[in-house]
Amino acid sequence: MTMLLLVPFAMHAQHPHAKEPEKRLQHHRQTAPATSASHWFDAQYYRLELSIHLDPNYLRGAVTVRGICTAPSSAALTLDLSGAMTIDSVVVDGASAFFIQRSSSFDVTLSRPYVTGESITALIYYKGTPVPSGFGSFSFSQHNGTPWIFSLSEPYGSMDWWPCRNTPSDKADSADILITCDSAFKAGSQGVLVSAADAGGGRRQYHWKTRYPIAPYLISVAVTNYTQFSDWFRYGPSDSLEILNYVLPEHEAEARPVLAKTVDMLRIFTPLFGPYPFLREKYGHAEFTGGGMEHQTMTSLGVYDEEIVAHELAHQWFGDMITCRSWSDLWLNEGFAEYSTGLYLERMYGTARLRQYMAPLMASAAAASGVLGRPDTTRPGALFNFALMYAKGAAVLQMLRHVTGDSLFFRILRTYAGHPPLMYATATTQDFRDICEQVTGTDLGYFFRQWVYGSGVPTYVLSGEWKENGALSAQRVTIRQLGERTDPPVFRMPLPVRFRGTGMDTVITLLNDAAEQNYDVRLPVRPTSMELDPEGLLLRKVLDGNDIPPGTAVLYQNYPNPFSTSTTIRYQLSAPADVTLKIYDILGREVETLVKGREEAGVYEMKWVSRGWGNSTYFCKLTANTSYLICKITKIL
Secondary structure: OEOEOOOOOOOOOOOOOOEOOOOOHHHOEOOOOOOOOOOOEEEEEEEEEEEEEOOOOEEEEEEEEEEEEOOOOOOEEEEEOOOOOEEEEEEEOOEEEOEEEOOOEEEEEOOOOOOOOOEEEEEEEEEEOOOOEOOOEEEEEEEOOEEEEEEEOOOOHHHHOOOEOOOOOOOEOEEEEEEEEEOOOEEEOOOEEEEEEEEEOOEEEEEEEEOOOEOHHHOOOEEEOOEEEEEEEEEEOOEEEEEEEEEOHHHHHHHHHHHOOHHHHHHHHHHHHOOOOOOOOOEEEEEOOOOEEOOOOOEEEOOOOHHHHHHHHHOOOEOOOEEEOOHHHOHHHHHHHHHHHHHHHHHHHOHHHHHHHHHHHHHHHHOOOOOOOOOOOOOHHHHOOHHHHHHHHHHHHHHHHHHHOHHHHHHHHHHHHOOOOOOOEEEOHHHHHHHHHHHHOOOOHHHHHHHOOOEOOOEEEEEEEEEOOHHHOEEEEEEEEEOOOOEOOOOOEEEEEEEEEOOEEEEEEEEEOOOEEEEEEEOOOOOOEEEEOOOOOOOOEEEEOOOOOOOOEEEOOOEOOOEOOEEEEEEEEOOOEEEEEEEEEOOOOEEEEEEEEEEOOEEEEEEEEOOOOOOOEEEEEEEEOOEEEEEEEEEOO
């Protein structure tokens, strides 16, 4: 999903529309309950018969829900539906049933217990004016004075306008969506159009059907006096996919050249991810207000922007075919679509365009708060946090590409998108990690722990010293990590470092997995400059070796560590401070004071000689004014 800001925000310089999911939330209630639907019921088919009425605006519906029992039933079947919609009657397996309607669900009394494997079919008749939640869910709107009706149900809004099992983890095998509206209008939805038949009284019924598995939030309606046109993607010598577009008449000239690029996007995505997942049906766009929403086979689109079109198309693989099993794994939808947009730009316009696209995303992700793999799922605005779900999600994939290399990375994407247990089903972060490790043959636990389940980004301090020794001359490179308020405190990453000198411009990758590490890098000439991560591939902050934040002190890991007789302790002050440097044993008893007094800004080294103290763990404590830092020291034989 892509939404728009209410205030200017320069995300990508090439267009004025910034991508951001948090829009219009102040108009709708901020929280949504988790599904209350019966856990023993697996929905397999939905038939939505919807009649849209205007002046006054209301919706009348008859929804058939068919499913099977995955465990013995309870006395009642519970489904999700907002209390703003009034249920008239319920029929279960052909017989009228008693029901109790609640604020966000309803209970249907079953005539008997159902056993595991049995099928249940419920038909619910209801009506009312949907009360929008989240990002709008169901809207009666207008354009140029003409009625305009559309839906956007992600994440919890399906239950605002139709009864269902309101969770992304329960996909129906198929669905029929029948929309009756004013005969002057077109109505778009999922799958293929079976019929558009006269319904009498100046009304028309559009019957759409999809025979691919679909999550409730990916079912949509879009109704108004749309202008219709199609583009075609040829994926075989005699095979083409229709790209069906419903746009407002006043926006047709703007829409046509942008939507035509969908053909190039499909051409680029197909070899990367596999065939378009819904080839037997269609792809398309139906205009609504907002940014974009990846409704299955027919994206709802509010801005005619190349990047947003690519983002929503990528969701057909990552979000629609493979859907996050719970909203806690939303980054598998949004992060993948956001990075896929960059892949399209890279292949369409070159590597420099990918870097341009990723630069603001990396900056946004570096400033993000929260944990990617554990978001706040109770509030749509918090869940669809752009910096976290979109930008950091894309950054994680960029870094995975850096860690694994292009060949393995693109094999990961194709394997993930083509893995039979996940195709047309749901996935978790663990599922994706399993695919990554299967393809690479490498344990990537550290990567997922620090980037998906960890928080913060490392701050690197890069410094160097030339060691002249004839043919063996080398640059001593020191990389230090400042890990305050990060989880983990030390990150493990391969760090590209660019060295420039007379007749030399080279990049060498150094594996960094400690708070302070030294590397001797053989170079043909003395470098005049060093640059860490010159292409902006990593989430990080970089400080010059002579620059640390004002008012702070840094205590580096002693070296060597472990040690037997003596070790060197280094620390750095950014401003004058009253300093003490003390050694404590494992019981917290003071062993020795190494420094006590006033010191100017600078880098200091002190040697500690153990003086007969036994083999054990010790702690070094640096106090600078009112703050202190501690590092662990290990003494061995």
